[in-house]
Amino acid sequence: MARGENGAVRVALLGCGTVGTEVVRLITDQAADLTARVGTPVELVGVAVRRPHRHPWLTENFPHLVTTDAGALVARDDVDVVVEVIGGIEPVRGWLLEALKAGKSVVTANKALLAEDGPALAEAADASGADLYYEAAVAGAIPLLRPLRESLAGDRITRVAGIVNGTSNFILSAMASDGTSYADALEEATRLGYAEADPSADVDGYDAASKAAILATLAFHTRITASDVHREGMRGVSSADVAAARRLGCTIKLLAICERVTDERPDGTAAASVSARVYPAMVPDAHPLARVDGAFNAVFVEAEAAGQLMFYGQGAGGAPTASAVLGDLVAVARNRVGGGRGPRESAYASLPVRPIGDVPTRYHVDLEVADREGVLAAIAGEFARQGVSIAAVRQTGGVNGSVDRSDGSGLSPARLTVVTHSAREAALSATVAALADLDHVIGVVGVLRVEGLGRAVSALGMGE
Amino acid sequence: MARGENGAVRVALLGCGTVGTEVVRLITDQAADLTARVGTPVELVGVAVRRPHRHPWLTENFPHLVTTDAGALVARDDVDVVVEVIGGIEPVRGWLLEALKAGKSVVTANKALLAEDGPALAEAADASGADLYYEAAVAGAIPLLRPLRESLAGDRITRVAGIVNGTSNFILSAMASDGTSYADALEEATRLGYAEADPSADVDGYDAASKAAILATLAFHTRITASDVHREGMRGVSSADVAAARRLGCTIKLLAICERVTDERPDGTAAASVSARVYPAMVPDAHPLARVDGAFNAVFVEAEAAGQLMFYGQGAGGAPTASAVLGDLVAVARNRVGGGRGPRESAYASLPVRPIGDVPTRYHVDLEVADREGVLAAIAGEFARQGVSIAAVRQTGGVNGSVDRSDGSGLSPARLTVVTHSAREAALSATVAALADLDHVIGVVGVLRVEGLGRAVSALGMGE
Numbered sequence: 001m002a003r004g005e006n007g008a009v010r011v012a013l014l015g016c017g018t019v020g021t022e023v024v025r026l027i028t029d030q031a032a033d034l035t036a037r038v039g040t041p042v043e044l045v046g047v048a049v050r051r052p053h054r055h056p057w058l059t060e061n062f063p064h065l066v067t068t069d070a071g072a073l074v075a076r077d078d079v080d081v082v083v084e085v086i087g088g089i090e091p092v093r094g095w096l097l098e099a100l101k102a103g104k105s106v107v108t109a110n111k112a113l114l115a116e117d118g119p120a121l122a123e124a125a126d127a128s129g130a131d132l133y134y135e136a137a138v139a140g141a142i143p144l145l146r147p148l149r150e151s152l153a154g155d156r157i158t159r160v161a162g163i164v165n166g167t168s169n170f171i172l173s174a175m176a177s178d179g180t181s182y183a184d185a186l187e188e189a190t191r192l193g194y195a196e197a198d199p200s201a202d203v204d205g206y207d208a209a210s211k212a213a214i215l216a217t218l219a220f221h222t223r224i225t226a227s228d229v230h231r232e233g234m235r236g237v238s239s240a241d242v243a244a245a246r247r248l249g250c251t252i253k254l255l256a257i258c259e260r261v262t263d264e265r266p267d268g269t270a271a272a273s274v275s276a277r278v279y280p281a282m283v284p285d286a287h288p289l290a291r292v293d294g295a296f297n298a299v300f301v302e303a304e305a306a307g308q309l310m311f312y313g314q315g316a317g318g319a320p321t322a323s324a325v326l327g328d329l330v331a332v333a334r335n336r337v338g339g340g341r342g343p344r345e346s347a348y349a350s351l352p353v354r355p356i357g358d359v360p361t362r363y364h365v366d367l368e369v370a371d372r373e374g375v376l377a378a379i380a381g382e383f384a385r386q387g388v389s390i391a392a393v394r395q396t397g398g399v400n401g402s403v404d405r406s407d408g409s410g411l412s413p414a415r416l417t418v419v420t421h422s423a424r425e426a427a428l429s430a431t432v433a434a435l436a437d438l439d440h441v442i443g444v445v446g447v448l449r450v451e452g453l454g455r456a457v458s459a460l461g462m463g464e
Numbered sequence: 465m466a467r468g469e470n471g472a473v474r475v476a477l478l479g480c481g482t483v484g485t486e487v488v489r490l491i492t493d494q495a496a497d498l499t500a501r502v503g504t505p506v507e508l509v510g511v512a513v514r515r516p517h518r519h520p521w522l523t524e525n526f527p528h529l530v531t532t533d534a535g536a537l538v539a540r541d542d543v544d545v546v547v548e549v550i551g552g553i554e555p556v557r558g559w560l561l562e563a564l565k566a567g568k569s570v571v572t573a574n575k576a577l578l579a580e581d582g583p584a585l586a587e588a589a590d591a592s593g594a595d596l597y598y599e600a601a602v603a604g605a606i607p608l609l610r611p612l613r614e615s616l617a618g619d620r621i622t623r624v625a626g627i628v629n630g631t632s633n634f635i636l637s638a639m640a641s642d643g644t645s646y647a648d649a650l651e652e653a654t655r656l657g658y659a660e661a662d663p664s665a666d667v668d669g670y671d672a673a674s675k676a677a678i679l680a681t682l683a684f685h686t687r688i689t690a691s692d693v694h695r696e697g698m699r700g701v702s703s704a705d706v707a708a709a710r711r712l713g714c715t716i717k718l719l720a721i722c723e724r725v726t727d728e729r730p731d732g733t734a735a736a737s738v739s740a741r742v743y744p745a746m747v748p749d750a751h752p753l754a755r756v757d758g759a760f761n762a763v764f765v766e767a768e769a770a771g772q773l774m775f776y777g778q779g780a781g782g783a784p785t786a787s788a789v790l791g792d793l794v795a796v797a798r799n800r801v802g803g804g805r806g807p808r809e810s811a812y813a814s815l816p817v818r819p820i821g822d823v824p825t826r827y828h829v830d831l832e833v834a835d836r837e838g839v840l841a842a843i844a845g846e847f848a849r850q851g852v853s854i855a856a857v858r859q860t861g862g863v864n865g866s867v868d869r870s871d872g873s874g875l876s877p878a879r880l881t882v883v884t885h886s887a888r889e890a891a892l893s894a895t896v897a898a899l900a901d902l903d904h905v906i907g908v909v910g911v912l913r914v915e916g917l918g919r920a921v922s923a924l925g926m927g928e
Contacts, residue, residue, distance in 0.1 A: 022769065026618060026619070026769060030618070030620070033620070033685075033813075034618065036685070036813075037618075037810055037812075135615060141767075141769070141770035141771060141773065142773060143607070143614075143615030143616070143773070146607075146610060146611065146614060146615050147607035147610065147611065150607075150610060150791060150794075150795055151599060151607035151610050151788065151791040152607070152787065152791055153501055153790070153791050153794035153795065154494070154501075154787065154789070154790020154791045154792075154793055154794045155490070155787040155790060156494070156497070221497075221500070221501070288752075288776075303605075303787060304783075305486065305490060305605070305783040305784060305786055305787035305790070306605035306777065306778070306783070306788070307605060307778045307781075307783070307784050308777060308778075309606060309607070309775070309777035310774070310775070310777065311773070311774070311776075312752075312773065312774040312775075312776070313770065313771065313772060313773035313774065314770070314771045317771075319768075319769040319770075319771070320770050320771050322769055323616065323618065323619040323767060323769035323770035324615065326617070326618020326619060326769070327614060327615040327616055327617050327618045327619065328618075329618055330614075330617035330618045331617065334807060335804060338804060338805050339803060339804065340802060340803065340805050341802050343798060346500070346501055348500040349500075
């Protein structure tokens with residue numbers, strides 16, 4: 001609990017990119033406010049960057065703070081709190097573990113590290129009594145982790161689901177609004193700075209999966225890592241999928257879904273498990289998530305007593321993310337002054353992870369089929385054989401339809417769209433494999449999940 | 465920091481109505497979870513109710529806990545935390561002050577008491593080092609106060625605005641959806657249990673004003689009491705107003721609006737002040753608040769770095785409110801165990817309250833006018849004289865219109881609707897008074913504010 005001579009809480013900042021720059025700006029511009037809110041000054045004592053020449057604003061205005069040796073900065077005796085906005089696993093992990101072991105509190109926005117090795121950080125914090133805060137790691141400025149781990153700490157959370165990656169949402173919004181192709185929308189996102197040169201973290205769902213792991217860990221008091229999260233990216237979403245969604249009255253979103261699932265055991269007791277998954281899915285247009293456009297994030301939380309809650313705001317960007325970092329910084333600084341501690345890791349429930357094969361959802365299956373008698377019966381039979389119940393079927397093209405092509409086989413192809421009732425992923429996959437082998441089926445054009453997302457939809461007059 | 469022999473945190477509950485019953489249920493049903501989350505058991509040691517015979521569930525299941533002497537319960541040595549869900553100022557104020565002075569932490573849902581005398585409670589808590597938490601006082605289950613006083617503690621909040629009274633929103637939703645009159649909608653709300661026998665707290669805006677005071681206090685680090693909040697109820701909203709709003713593409717909502725307003729002084733420095741107000745206003749249908757129906761609450765928060773955030777959920781009801789109470793209970797119990805404290809009162813900014821006359825908004829003014837030459841010029845002149853800029857005018861009825869009546873004066877009346885640009889309330893009031901005196905004006909039929917609510921609307925393609 002040592003602090004500076006004037007009682008200041010002394011902060012080391014690791015990284016000074018878009019977010020770090022805003023952190024420096026907020027700490028310095030709001031010095032008087034922060035002092036009043038914390039009860040003592042909050043003082044920046046060092047900023048570690050790899051290549052100082054890339055940070056002219058920092059090196060001009062705060063030359064005395066700049067260092068290239070992050071490890072040495074973390075180890076300094078006059079550092080009370082380490083704020084990390086570099087990202088990535090190594091070498092950051094070592095620095096944060098060192099800081100926590102030395103009793104220094106850590107504020108980090110590092111979703112990848114938390115999702116891979118959060119328990120090690122939490123244990124180091126618990127061992128020394130230091131604080132570990134990371135509101136900025138999920139959904140940028142939106143206060144989401146503090147509500148989950150504090151406001152809802154007396155309730156049972158059953159679901160956390162939403163849009164937590166702004167880049168993929170920007171791309172999907174562009175595809176939905178003007179029929180842009182995935183490639184063109186990605187190019188636009190890159191041009192505007194939303195997507196990185198290598199967009200994999202965003203479009204392949206790694207970023208969202210890390211966030212899902214963090215959310216599920218907090219919501220269900222169970223350690224969930226990124227590798228526990230079923231992950232499907234959005235590269236495969238085509239303009240045809242977007243159009244098919246629109247015909248259904250839906251919009252495709254890349255969703256992160258964390259659920260507490262309870263099964264009745266044969267003996268009447270209940271077995272709970274956790275499902276955490278990320279994939280593109282159709283969302284009914286009537287659901288508020290369907291209207292979350294561009295780089296915004298929105299997350300629904302359901303709890304037994306609280307019912308359904310929604311949180312909405314900017315999920316990324318320098319200033320919004322810095323706002324979340326500063327909120328955490330004020331909290332850990334207040335704890336330094338008051339001698340308290342933030343909530344520790346809560347992982348007592350240790351629920352098992354449910355395999356994706358056992359997770360039920362509705363599906364939209366697009367088939368190209370031969371337009372001849374018996375095709376529907378054959379296909380419906382295949383669904384029935386796997387125990388997948390069909391909610392709706394629609395045929396377009398063929399003799400009376402609009403598809404105008406032929407493969408020379410003498411059969412005119414038609415398009416058959418099937419929407420299922422809730423089915424387990426394993427059963428649906430088996431159905432799709434069997435359909436592909438049917439004589440009547442020319443090809444399985446697309447398979448997408450349809451997520452009703454529970455009560456919000458019911459409230460809007462649509463059953464799940 | 466004394467606790468029970470098993471280390472339990474011992475809780476006294478004051479009140480056991482709809483919310484209290486759910487609090488008892490959650491504490492008992494979730495005992496194992498709460499123990500794991502707090503690190504020690506949370507034990508209910510007494511429940512004070514005025515008339516035990518009205519609480520058969522409580523007296524049958526927990527006869528040993530029931531007492532009619534709340535004061536004695538609060539004073540017991542074996543009470544660590546007092547949870548209050550009775551409501552009202554007296555006699556609750558005395559009990560809570562006694563508890564805090566004795567170092568017992570308080571969790572309360574009492575918006576009226578907090579809005580009237582929050583500083584006295586905060587001072588008592590600070591003096592003894594006890595915690596004072598009240599998430600349930602505003603917007604039921606929605607985590608809103610914790611985000612304001614913790615998550616955004618490193619940012620500058622500029623606005624908190626939304627729907628914080630479910631009863632009035634239920635009535636307004638019913639009026640908007642099927643043209644129900646205010647009286648019929650109120651009757652329905654009473655029948656369903658949303659409105660009390662005396663609906664004044666809800667429909668006259670007292671409840672929303674208390675909540676606005678609490679929100680403004682936290683958001684702007686300034687003591688704001690209910691008497692600082694400009695309050696207009698919704699009894700005066702007619703079916704004609706609802707129809708007029710619809711013609712404008714708007715919906716009428718009872719809003720609580722808290723803003724930090726900054727004026728440039730002549731010498732170039734800036735003077736900040738706080739505006740807190742409650743009134744019915746037209747909200748553009750494109751704004752998410754227009755779609756918040758029934759008993760739900762939704763609140764927008766704007767901060768300089770975070771941008772715009774939205775929180776949505778159930779604003780009332782036993783279980784949702786109890787969820788918020790339990791979240792606070794876990795927090796104060798953790799603090800008991802860990803030796804820490806929640807955030808203290810933060811009122812260092814002490815900003816002045818801006819009089820309602822100086823608050824600019826847009827207005828919708830409905831006039832019945834004589835349909836003769838020069839009427840528009842005369843009316844427009846009156847607006848110009850008071851410096852109120854007109855954004856749009858629409859005339860219906862009269863010679864070419866649809867109003868089919870005459871007052872025998874030889875003049876056929878017409879309806880003139882004026883929407884202004886942003887104007888100060890004082891200027892608008894003076895305009896309305898002057899208009900009423902004009903020969904051409906038969907009557908001022910309705911005056912309602914139009915709230916664009918800032919960036920959310922801009923984002924949706926509508927200027928403020």
